[in-house]
Amino acid sequence: EASSSTPVVGNPNEKIIEKLREMSKLYLITNDKGRSIAYQKAIEALKRCTHPIRTYEEIKSLPYVKQSLADKIWEIIRTNGLVKLSAFQSRDDVATLALFAGVWGAGTETTKQWFAQGFRTLDDLRKRARLTRTQQIGLKYYNDFNTRIPRDEVTRIETIVKRTADEVVPGLMIETCGSYRRLKPSCGDIDILITFKDGKRHLHESVLAPLIDKLKDIGFLTDDLINHSETSSSSSSTGHISEQMTYFGVCRLPETGSLHRRIDLIFIPANEWACSLLYFTGSAMFNRSMRRLARRLNMSLSQHGLYHGVVRKGVEKINTGQALNTPTEESIFQYLNLPYRPPEDRDH
């Protein structure tokens, strides 16, 4: 979804990119994440290419593009079409799976199941499917959630969160990350990172609940999707204990006619600020390459921290290493021997 926020019109390889994008989306829907990512990488490589690709040699010189994908791009250039894509699109399950994938809270297993149960429309789901509470909300706001949020609306939403926080829990530091921080003209949702400015006070449910409650009282938050405090020792890739609380919900500007929007509020300890800021700014693809680079340097990078002296045996960590002091995003780039990249240059 993230990539659809960047217009490719005007790009010399626009036609190729559009087809690859469709392929990436369909692979995601049919639960082939690996291929979906491979296509996304090729798209990013093409987006950075300033001239129209015309020869097979030019395709082969693109970074990240492997043989089979190069052949597909060559097919698009030669024939203006892609047999594999047409085959995908004529499969009778794909359009339905794509429709169902738009229900927030429904993963590929669920959408497959719904299809197998004979459901074909959103109305079928409404009337006959067994839905989780989250999926019910995803269905209720199907059209709203699948409509991108203009940048200035995100700004106004952020303003309300900041103003309300100032009233209820003064001293919080609040920053909107995700595609918004990458300066996209529109966003899929709103990702807001929150911590205490002074870095001393700890985050507790008793601090967060009043903020959430107040945002509900003023009619800004309309529905809860997920609200949980995570002690992420088990889920964190670094294996280190961290306290992070996430609230996934639905918000709406007070004007008539405004749509319901997905909002993530992520409360983190102050010492994790820079690593969380980096992680939640993304893009997801940029994060993957940063983590891969960290691994190569025997480090490990996550939303919670940057660790060095990590010892791995295969994918397993034998020694989880020591946390590095990361006061700023710049410091993380420095540890990884990378020149700093501002958020708007982090799409790949």
Ligand code: DCP
């Ligand atoms: N993220 C990640 N890997 C994932 C999901 C998310 O690294 N599988 C990180 C990078 C994302 C950030 O979290 O930029 C926020 O996630 P979103 O899904 O909200 O993605 P974006 O904000 O980038 O795009 P969108 O405009 O679709 O919300």
Ligand code: MG
């Ligand atoms: Mg987002």
Ligand code: MN
């Ligand atoms: Mn998000």
